[in-house]
Structure formats: structure tokens, C-alpha cells
Amino acid sequence: MTTIQDNWLTLADGQKMPQQGFGVYKLTDPTVFTQTIQSAYDDGYRLFDTAQMYGNEADLGKALKSLNVDRDDYFITTKVAESNQGYQKAIDSVKESLKKLQLDYVNLLLVHWPINGSFFETWRAFEDLKKDGLTKSIGVSNYGMVHLQYLATQASEMPVVDQLECHPWLSEKPMIDFNKQHHIVTQAWAPLGRGRIFEESAIQELAQKYGKTPAQIILRWHFLNGLSFIPKSAHASRIKENADIYDFALTDQDMVQMDSINKNVRISQEPELVYEFNQQYPH
Numbered sequence: 001m002t003t004i005q006d007n008w009l010t011l012a013d014g015q016k017m018p019q020q021g022f023g024v025y026k027l028t029d030p031t032v033f034t035q036t037i038q039s040a041y042d043d044g045y046r047l048f049d050t051a052q053m054y055g056n057e058a059d060l061g062k063a064l065k066s067l068n069v070d071r072d073d074y075f076i077t078t079k080v081a082e083s084n085q086g087y088q089k090a091i092d093s094v095k096e097s098l099k100k101l102q103l104d105y106v107n108l109l110l111v112h113w114p115i116n117g118s119f120f121e122t123w124r125a126f127e128d129l130k131k132d133g134l135t136k137s138i139g140v141s142n143y144g145m146v147h148l149q150y151l152a153t154q155a156s157e158m159p160v161v162d163q164l165e166c167h168p169w170l171s172e173k174p175m176i177d178f179n180k181q182h183h184i185v186t187q188a189w190a191p192l193g194r195g196r197i198f199e200e201s202a203i204q205e206l207a208q209k210y211g212k213t214p215a216q217i218i219l220r221w222h223f224l225n226g227l228s229f230i231p232k233s234a235h236a237s238r239i240k241e242n243a244d245i246y247d248f249a250l251t252d253q254d255m256v257q258m259d260s261i262n263k264n265v266r267i268s269q270e271p272e273l274v275y276e277f278n279q280q281y282p283h
């Protein structure tokens with residue numbers, strides 16, 4: 001039997017990334033932040049996913065310090081916000097993020113959303129930040145096929161990760177295949193559909209069949225699809241539950257049943273509109 005800690009993906013640039021990570025969006029109470037990260041670390045999570053936009057990089061920095069472990073023992077992702085895109089702004093903002101995180105480098109730096117202003121300049125900054133050692137790997141988030149093809153017209157190196165909204169209501173199979181063909185790891189955000197999809201009968205049936213929870217069935221589906229995935233929870237029992245998915249298998253037939261749930265329904269924003277408006281819009 002494997003555990004969360006046995007499953008790593010090798011990125012196209014040679015860096016290794018845990019397949020399952022921990023998202024910290026909406027973890028905003030600094031008093032419980034450190035305890036939550038400690039619980040996740042104790043349960044085997046090594047990848048922690050934050051963003052400039054979440055406003056909690058400094059809390060994560062404090063929590064990492066209090067783990068009192070070597071820098072090599074965790075993998076940190078942060079993301080550059082739309083308002084910080086552009087060559088110099090991206091560079092300055094990443095230096096600021098590193099200060100808040102109390103780190104010399106992040107493992108993975110992502111462009112949070114594609115925007116049409118500064119599209120290429122931001123990526124050039126990312127390539128330079130990687131050359132300067134401020135990040136080990138560079139990637140994007142919420143980029144579709146067209147954004148990636150457009151980026152390829154001027155990029156010196158391509159993203160190694162594309163972090164996408166992905167869950168059973170938005171399974172993104174063609175996009176995942178495209179990324180695979182281009183050696184880009186797809187990482188699922190809102191992998192649990194923010195907890196809104198647990199009542200789906202196909203998921204409930206499989207949960208009963210295996211004596212697992214709906215969350216565990218969904219995460220096992222992501223795992224078997226070969227994706228990286230970063231569920232968030234503020235509750236120690238759920239953090240543990242979400243890591244406990246390595247002692248059962250779904251059959252090919254179960255996977256077909258899970259795939260059939262897709263409705264192409266987004267929980268969050270439409271990347272094409274963010275691209276057009278140059279910012280995330282209220283939704």
C-alpha cells in the first residue's frame with residue numbers, strides 16, 4: 001500500500017512535485033493557520049499551495065517556520081495576482097512574496113490567471129525569476145489550449161504545470177490530454193468542487209461500495225487520472241480523511257461512472273472573461 005508521501009510527479013524541467021497537496025485558499029484565521037499546516041504535515045502533505053491574492057503568504061511563512069523541518073521537506077507554490085502582472089511588477093511582487101513566506105525560493109510559481117495585458121511580459125519575468133533561482137519551476141493557472149499555444153509563440157520555455165478548476169462537474173478531459181501531450185502536468189484546483197458535488201448519486205454509490213467518503217472517491221478519481229490535486233480543509237479530521245485514499249482502487253467501470261458526471265459546470269470564473277477584463281470579476 002502506498003501513502004500520500006510515496007506519490008510524486010516529475011515535471012518537464014526535472015523537478016519533482018508531490019501529486020497530492022494542500023490548498024490554503026480561505027484559510028485566513030492566523031490563530032488556526034499554524035495548527036492546520038501542522039496537521040496537514042503530520043498527515044503526510046508536503047505541497048502547500050498559496051497565492052498573493054489569498055492574503056495569507058505571511059501566515060504560511062510563520063507556519064512553515066514552526067514546523068521546524070528542512071526546506072527540502074516541503075514544496076511551496078505561490079501565484080502572481082493579475083494586478084502584479086507585467087515584467088517589473090511581477091519580479092518585485094515575487095520578491096515581496098518570498099519575504100512574507102520567509103523563503104529564498106518557491107518550488108513552483110504560477111501566473112494565477114491569463115490576462116491579455118502583460119501576457120508575454122509576465123512570462124518573460126517568470127523565465128528570469130527561474131534563472132535567478134527565486135523559483136525552481138514556472139507554470140500557469142487557468143490557461144486553456146489557446147492561451148498555451150499563444151504563449152508558445154514567444155516563450156523560451158513552456159510552463160510545466162497548468163493548475164485548472166477540475167472536479168467531476170468539470171472534468172476537463174480534452175484539456176488534460178492536451179497538457180499531457182505537451183508535457184504539462186495538470187493540477188486540479190477545487191478538486192472537491194468546493195464540497196458541492198458530494199450528493200451526486202454516482203459518487204454516493206461508489207462511496208457505499210468501498211466504505212469510503214464521497215471526498216475520498218473523488219480524490220481517488222483524480223489520482224487515477226494522473227492529476228496533481230490540492231484539496232483544502234480547515235478541519236483536522238477532513239485533512240486526514242482526504243489523505244487516506246491510498247488503500248483502495250476504483251475499477252475501469254467505476255472510472256467511467258465518475259466520468260459520466262461531467263456537466264462542464266464551473267464553480268468559479270470563466271478564464272476567457274478574466275483574460276478579456278484583465279482581472280477576476282465578481283461572481
Ligand SMILES: NC(=O)c1ccc[n+]([C@@H]2O[C@H](COP(=O)([O-])OP(=O)(O)OC[C@H]3O[C@@H](n4cnc5c(N)ncnc54)[C@H](OP(=O)(O)O)[C@@H]3O)[C@@H](O)[C@H]2O)c1
Pocket residue numbers: 022023024025026049050112141142163164188189190191192193194195213215216230231232233234235238239241242268
Ligand atoms: N488557481 C486558482 O485559480 C485557484 C482557485 C481556487 C482555489 N485554488 C487552490 O485550490 C485549493 C483547493 O480548492 P478550493 O479550496 O477552492 O476547493 P476544494 O478543495 O474543492 O473544497 C474545499 C471545501 O470542501 C470542504 N471539504 C474539504 N474536505 C472535505 C471532506 N473530506 N468532507 C467534506 N467537506 C470537505 C472544505 O470545508 P472545510 O474547510 O470547512 O473543511 C471547503 O469548504 C485552494 O485552497 C487553493 O489553494 C486555486
